[in-house]
Amino acid sequence: MLKGCLTALITPLADGELDERGLDMLVDFQIQGGVSGILAVGTTGESPTLSWREHNLTTRMVAKRTRGKCLCMAGTGSNNTAETLEGTREAAAHGAEAVLLVDPYYNGPSSLEIRREYVEPVARAFPGVQVVPYVIPGRTGTRLLPQDVAILADKYKNVSAVKEATGDAESMRETRRLCGESFTILSGDDPIILAMMKDPAIRASGAISVISNVAPAAVVRMVEAVASGDLETAGRLEAALAPLFNLVTVTTREETSFGEVSCRARNPLPIKTLMAVLGMPGGPCRPPLGRMTLQGFARVLDALKTVWEKNPEILTPVADHFGLDLEKRIYDPKASRGLVYGSYE
Numbered sequence: 001m002l003k004g005c006l007t008a009l010i011t012p013l014a015d016g017e018l019d020e021r022g023l024d025m026l027v028d029f030q031i032q033g034g035v036s037g038i039l040a041v042g043t044t045g046e047s048p049t050l051s052w053r054e055h056n057l058t059t060r061m062v063a064k065r066t067r068g069k070c071l072c073m074a075g076t077g078s079n080n081t082a083e084t085l086e087g088t089r090e091a092a093a094h095g096a097e098a099v100l101l102v103d104p105y106y107n108g109p110s111s112l113e114i115r116r117e118y119v120e121p122v123a124r125a126f127p128g129v130q131v132v133p134y135v136i137p138g139r140t141g142t143r144l145l146p147q148d149v150a151i152l153a154d155k156y157k158n159v160s161a162v163k164e165a166t167g168d169a170e171s172m173r174e175t176r177r178l179c180g181e182s183f184t185i186l187s188g189d190d191p192i193i194l195a196m197m198k199d200p201a202i203r204a205s206g207a208i209s210v211i212s213n214v215a216p217a218a219v220v221r222m223v224e225a226v227a228s229g230d231l232e233t234a235g236r237l238e239a240a241l242a243p244l245f246n247l248v249t250v251t252t253r254e255e256t257s258f259g260e261v262s263c264r265a266r267n268p269l270p271i272k273t274l275m276a277v278l279g280m281p282g283g284p285c286r287p288p289l290g291r292m293t294l295q296g297f298a299r300v301l302d303a304l305k306t307v308w309e310k311n312p313e314i315l316t317p318v319a320d321h322f323g324l325d326l327e328k329r330i331y332d333p334k335a336s337r338g339l340v341y342g343s344y345e
Helices: 020-032 052-066 081-094 111-125 146-155 169-179 190-198 216-227 231-245 269-278 294-310 316-322 326-330
Strands: 004-008 037-040 071-075 098-102 130-135 161-164 184-187 206-209 249-256 259-266
Touching: 004 216, 020 037, 020 052, 020 216, 020 316, 037 052, 052 071, 052 081, 071 081, 081 098, 081 111, 098 111, 111 130, 111 146, 130 146, 146 169, 161 169, 169 184, 169 190, 184 190, 190 206, 190 216, 190 231, 206 216, 216 231, 231 294, 249 294, 259 269, 269 294, 269 326, 294 326, 316 326
Parallel strands: 004 037, 004 206, 037 071, 071 098, 098 130, 130 161, 161 184, 184 206
Antiparallel strands: 249 259
């Protein structure tokens, strides 16, 4: 069930509130692009700063819009098991077929605790919902280990997939070895989707992608090409998408009156900035996320220009679906207005 390209959907915010019309438009764009599923209210969807009322509303809207067209997965993970159980209950009631459980952040549970006190209670309580652990230690400071993933898969039929964002190929290979051929490994890192799918010891089945918010059809084609063995086409698409894949995190060196510092703009800030330039209904990020530096914005704009000039077919579906003049928007000298900090200080 969980194969192909799923989009980690941006939650559009207008004036700080959920943009319901924009959300409908974004979901329709993803369906039109051929995605196999949509993840509502993941990290890309700013789950840390949405209230649970907004979580539930977003999931309900996405589930309704995707019904009969593609899978709806809901991000219901947190660092509070009771909260996660309630969020999963709401998601299941609204029609979500799967839930994504990010490793509990900050609390610092061991892999054993993550399994026994977090994932297992959800898997037991909702046997009809696919429960997908999301392993991303760089964000959470915790990590569900392959051995515990394998125990979960052995005990619960509804734990048959993992979203892998460790960047650790050996750990992914261990997951495949322990969990068997039928288990689904989904890439959580856009730049290495192809590598994870091609690796004979990992054999990822697809991805939950960030950049598919902007280029769903192209990411779908890449995933389908490698799955069918057409590595030439897959490689060509990966090269065309690479400038966008590299925007998931944008790191710059910035000058201050107290010396140079490193500034890292992390997902979803760069992708929302990219969508704002294009004119898609993404809206701004909620604090504490804010804006990009001038250097960071320049990286986003350079990537957009590179893709538009070399492979415009990647972005033309955006123009067609949203009725936008991308040439005018990308080369507008005022494109950065409202999207950057004027200076680091």
